[in-house]
Amino acid sequence: MSAGIELDNVCCDFDSFRAVDHVNVTIQPGEFFSFLGPSGCGKTTILRMISGFTDPTKGVIRIGGEDVLGQRPNQRPTALIFQNLALFPLMPIWENISFGLEVRGVDKATRRRKAEELLALVDLPDSADKMVSQLSGGQKQRVAIARALAVEPAVMLLDEPLSALDLKLRQHMRAELRAIQKRTGVTFIYITHDQGEALAMSDRVGVMSQGRLQQVSNPREIYNNPVNGFVASFVGENNIMVGEIGTRADGVAAFSTALGPFRARIAEGVTTGKLYVRPEFMTLSDKPGAENSVPVTLSEVAFEGNFISVHAVTEGGTTLMAEIRNDGTGALPQTGAAMHMAFDAKNAAILPDANVTRA
């Protein structure tokens, strides 16, 4: 049983500070949805409002179509996984997992059986009688997930649960979380500031900045077609150029900058903005390209394995970045070489700044 969630014009103020500003989003039942943003962007507040620890100042939250205003956390069909996991240190693992059942008056034998089942589900058999202090970071993670699943929530809320783990384990747990979500079919709402995590796991991602939802879309759209400068630069890297928008036709506009005239994609209604090109769409060549080409001097060349990272300086002193695929020939461009950097107009976009009008 999983449920969808609607946030309808939700705001949340702390005194005069608006933490969440008119957020509208509909999350489908069974979806893996991530809120992605820097710390302080309001994503944790959204999670606390859904779970019932914080009340919205304005707007409506519906879980499974039902307005949950006034329902206390212990009455909502949600289960929250805390950033620090909040495992109960004085209970053995199985009691931790079955705590939600215990408070619902389930008998001990059933609770024990259910705990063992869930431990098997999260791939942690034979740990039922251990104490929390006996587990490693990854194991604690699994116990927290099992504990949340035990109450058969319609919605799971996860507050950066992987942030305490080291890189390798984090990547392993990503796949694990995704698999558990697919297996159980529960709606997952995931909070993170790590774009890799959000893109790799989610069906859809909502990017947030300063309390506002900037863009909601699937990971490919977010990365390839960001709607504004904030999304573009928060998710992945960019070369950013300042300039004036010129004539436009067929969704492509001229853009005049200090480095010269460029052409790039533009959306309807955009009247001011900057030009964004990702480093992997930059090409490096001995000769100038037909359009969108800049002469540069290479200042830094780093071999990263699967790609080569190149920093180059234009005549005006602007630094541009490019990532060239490693084609296996072993030839590296030389630092100090004079070359031309270019990009295709369809891989570059003119985007407005972030959508922020905070009260």
Place this chain on the structure above:
Amino acid sequence: MEQLYRRYGKGLTFMIVSLTAFWLLVLVILPDFKLLEASFRPYLPVVDIGGPKDTYSLGNYAQILGNPVDFSSFGLSFQIPARVKVFVLTIIYSGMVTLIAFLLAYPLCFYLAKVVSNRSLPTLFLLLFVPLWVSEVLRSFAWFIIMTLKGPLNAILMALGAIEKEIRWVDGYSPVVVTLVYAYVLFMVFPIYNSMQSLDNNQLEAAEDLGAPWWRVHWRIVLPHSKPGIASGSVMVFMLSAGSLLVPAIINSTTGNWFTQTIQGIMLEGQDWNTGAAFAFMLLLFCTVAVIAAMRLFRVSLSDIAR
């Protein structure tokens, strides 16, 4: 409060607030107000209570001023009321107890905090705790036995030939001071140890490395760092001593009366509760002033003292 309600709901919040209110209002604040109120009323036979003679006055407080006796201190000699003398001497000797306890405790605390190995620490603390757990009345009683005329102290000294005739130890204030120090020295040890123990060893080594002699290391580094603990221990020992009734009463040195004994006499032997209240209130007032003065002097807060 709102936080409390969110966490524990209506029923529990109500219980928590009402238990605390019962404690602070019914057990602490209102009785002290009653004490103050009663201290201004005259001591009357039951039939006159509430009658025309039952008026507020400072009469009870004035009673401390009667009966002048000779008093000499710091080379000066003058006459002061007997009860004022007892009050002043109680304070002076409580201060002395505090000072002696500090001098005894300081080296011990340094040893516990910085010299002894961590492994033996819990055992040492356990040994220190044992006398604390043995009740105060027995601790005073032990010294009463030691210091009696035919007691072990005189016997040993005579056997050693240090004295020819038994000495009357229970005379004046010194036996009271000795016993109070023994009874309360541990209340000095624990807070000082606690604050000393948080001192980084590297600071000591750095100071020594810079050429400071041991006394300067203590004066400039250890002592300032332990200040909150010293304040806490001193306030505790001073308050316990000045407010002690058991120790002076058990030692029962007729020439070493404590102010609490005066109050006890008025209350229980004289059955004059109103004058007793007035004297008790004077003691309370003095203690409050003393604590505030100590807090100012050491520049610490109440939470430092009550640790």
Place this chain on the structure above:
Amino acid sequence: MQLNRKLLGHIYMAAFLLYLMLPLVVMAGAAFNDSKLPTVMPWKGLTSRWFVELWNDNRIWGAILNTVWVALAVVALAVPIGTAGAILVNSVNGRVRGILYGLMVAPILIPGVVIGISTLLFWHQFSIGSGLHLSVLGQVSYIASFVMLLVLARLQSFDHGLEEAALDLGASHAQVMRRILLPHLYPALGAGAAISFFQSIENFNVTLFTRGGADTLTVYVFSKVRTGITPTINALAFLMIMFTLIFAIWYEINRRRKAKIEAARENDARRATALEEAV
């Protein structure tokens, strides 16, 4: 030089312990001396008659019983009151916190004589006369402060996220209290109960003014010292010291056992982490 200083420390520590213990030994020793006065010198031979006399002294047993009842009543009141106070003070901030904290700590510094007299006068105006019930109330007023300090210290290491996690899993407020908060506080509550019990047994000042005609142990010993003393008191002291020692040893053994278990668990966690990194 360094070694000398260390040696000096050891000697001082030993001397200090001797200073603490010797009076107790003298007192306990007198319990076995066949002399009418409580002393170890002169030694008139070993006897157990003071223990027999103690056993037959009905007044002492009455006093002990009273003391234990008062102590239990104090524990039963001071622990919940002190705990409630700690939880309350921990959930408010700013000025209110300072004032509340000050009020809760102050009773520790109020002289017992003052507490005793004010309690007596306060309840007397409601025609509630003196007796051990007033001793209990008077003692609770400052013993609750000790409990409050212990519980507050423990609360400061409590992660309120655990309460939220339990609420989120559907627990009621009472369940959160019973299953999450109280278990975390148990060590402090246990220590608070022990301290309340011992403080109550110790108490003399408050009890003396509020007790009416009833005896407690301290009051009884005090009146005995005043009116003609026999070594039965020493026999009692010896028993109490033994009781304390046994309690201390039991406590130490328990502590070591717990430390061992905790170390073993930490070891497990380290091993699990190492395994995880190897995968």
